[in-house]
Amino acid sequence: MKTRFSILRNERNANLFIIGVFLFVAIFLTWPLYINDRMILGVDAFFHIHRVYETAMQIKHGDLSYFMSIFGFGQTGRIVNMAYGPVFAYLAGAMLLIVGNWFKWQFVTNVVIAFASLTVSYFSLKATSVSKLWSVVGAILIYTLMPALSWWHDQAFMGVGVILLPIAMSLGIRMLQSETPGIKPIATGVLVALGIQIHMLSTLFMVLILAFYAVPAFIKTAKKWLFLRKGVLSIIIALIGSANVWWPLLSVSAHNQLLRPFIEGNAGSDITSLAVTVDGSRNMSVVLAIIFVSSLALLLRKLMYKTGPDFVTTWTLVAGVGLMLMSFQILPWQTILSNPHNPISLFQFPMRFAMPATVLLIFGIARVTQRITLVNVDLVRFVGVVVSLFMVFNVYGYAAQTARNAKDKDLFVTQPYATPAFVTPDLTLDKLANDEHTSDLSLLVADAAQNYPDYLPISEQNQQNLSANDWFHGNGYEVQYLETYVTSQALHNLTKQVDGQKLILEWRGDKSSTVILPVAKYAESQIVVNGKTLADKARVTKLGAPIIRQQSGNNRAVITFKAPKSVIATYVVTVIFWIGLLTYLLVIKVRKTKAL
Numbered sequence: 067m068k069t070r071f072s073i074l075r076n077e078r079n080a081n082l083f084i085i086g087v088f089l090f091v092a093i094f095l096t097w098p099l100y101i102n103d104r105m106i107l108g109v110d111a112f113f114h115i116h117r118v119y120e121t122a123m124q125i126k127h128g129d130l131s132y133f134m135s136i137f138g139f140g141q142t143g144r145i146v147n148m149a150y151g152p153v154f155a156y157l158a159g160a161m162l163l164i165v166g167n168w169f170k171w172q173f174v175t176n177v178v179i180a181f182a183s184l185t186v187s188y189f190s191l192k193a194t195s196v197s198k199l200w201s202v203v204g205a206i207l208i209y210t211l212m213p214a215l216s217w218w219h220d221q222a223f224m225g226v227g228v229i230l231l232p233i234a235m236s237l238g239i240r241m242l243q244s245e246t247p248g249i250k251p252i253a254t255g256v257l258v259a260l261g262i263q264i265h266m267l268s269t270l271f272m273v274l275i276l277a278f279y280a281v282p283a284f285i286k287t288a289k290k291w292l293f294l295r296k297g298v299l300s301i302i303i304a305l306i307g308s309a310n311v312w313w314p315l316l317s318v319s320a321h322n323q324l325l326r327p328f329i330e331g332n333a334g335s336d337i338t339s340l341a342v343t344v345d346g347s348r349n350m351s352v353v354l355a356i357i358f359v360s361s362l363a364l365l366l367r368k369l370m371y372k373t374g375p376d377f378v379t380t381w382t383l384v385a386g387v388g389l390m391l392m393s394f395q396i397l398p399w400q401t402i403l404s405n406p407h408n409p410i411s412l413f414q415f416p417m418r419f420a421m422p423a424t425v426l427l428i429f430g431i432a433r434v435t436q437r438i439t440l441v442n443v444d445l446v447r448f449v450g451v452v453v454s455l456f457m458v459f460n461v462y463g464y465a466a467q468t469a470r471n472a473k474d475k476d477l478f479v480t481q482p483y484a485t486p487a488f489v490t491p492d493l494t495l496d497k498l499a500n501d502e503h504t505s506d507l508s509l510l511v512a513d514a515a516q517n518y519p520d521y522l523p524i525s526e527q528n529q530q531n532l533s534a535n536d537w538f539h540g541n542g543y544e545v546q547y548l549e550t551y552v553t554s555q556a557l558h559n560l561t562k563q564v565d566g567q568k569l570i571l572e573w574r575g576d577k578s579s580t581v582i583l584p585v586a587k588y589a590e591s592q593i594v595v596n597g598k599t600l601a602d603k604a605r606v607t608k609l610g611a612p613i614i615r616q617q618s619g620n621n622r623a624v625i626t627f628k629a630p631k632s633v634i635a636t637y638v639v640t641v642i643f644w645i646g647l648l649t650y651l652l653v654i655k656v657r658k659t660k661a662l
Contacts, residue, residue: 227268
């Protein structure tokens, strides 16, 4: 006799039902935004708002500028999106145009990111022989713990990039499970390429995780030469699929000294408390603490008594525990992160190691839990469901409180420091609410700006002498950026307009004098002021704004960016790659459908 749930015994129907549940959870967790009718503007919010506004306006007006920011960031011509997830920026810009205002954009974006995180995590867990139930539980834990939720909380972009981490772990686990050389070159290469297109720092974690699994897989296989060939092929695929990101960045870096993201000068312990927190803060939640301690206990039991999880699960837990320990203050992070010439300092915060660690630990614990036989299996499953529901409602409660704070208490509230560095003097709570809901997308970016000077050109001497002391003080780089590019009133009656890929500035000079032009001058920039082209060695400020001589009366400056032909070629190569890949996948899908 069929029960009402017998339809779910079909694999396809069960997966569709679970996907539906994930969509409901994603909307449910984002619903506080709708109820309170206000955006959550966290610590990185306006940096990404300007990024998205830039691409939205490029798409709307057909003025595509891959290097210069000609609409966002105060129309300063600075490089941002080229080096910082261009695919996400353009997709998010297109979404902004579709929904029509910033509030709807944040609501839809949060739903999409939550749904993507849950779905990707579920199918990644399931692909490593984890049961449906524990794949669902694991997916919910991954989203409601630290990684993906940090985007909801403070718009930290790692929260978007880590969505792809479960796929990397799935490929790594299957690499170890396979009897033949387990590298899947197309899947691995495409994953890394997509990661680079979205967020390079998250991609670095993916590569490290894949390499961690590749070492024992290489030792295990008898076909080592084939393993290496597949590995090289995956690297080639990744490089081709992301050529439009890494090659332009290398090209620009070869001719310019680009200011790196800020150096963390106070690298204290990032995860020290066992308080119940689910907001991506520096505290470890109780649930995550239980998972971590349980994983550590399993590893110690395996070491002391030679019994416990299989090798694949043990190796996964080793990686998770190791990365989690790195996020504690057991390493001299103050010394490591304050050294600008140490590549590890690019991670900025020890807490970032906890993000992939969390996903690894959940993968490992999910594999362990579904094999528990010493206690009532139904009881274990019941606990898994209860924990999932607890995390969902716990996050909803936090989300509701954060949304209420944003509506009732302050202009920008998620944490005390989560404010943009500059707002217009007349910005009020009511005006901000109007900016979020109006169809005039320019108002919000005009009323607030972030103080991040990333990727602005600096001198070679300043690059060599970088230190943590160059940020966050009375005359730090972030202050100089605001004074030079954002708040400067030196040019009277200044107007900015876009003509194709040209940025045009016009102003009136009271007299002939030396002034600072609030645009970034890179080696590839061509700046024509009143009909005269600035020399390559023209004087510039510490953050690359040219110092020019204005004339009395009307002045006009035209700024363009001359990208090398090799860079333009990478656009073509990348587009052909992704079109070819999508065509290939479509053909495979059609053939499988016909074969059924």
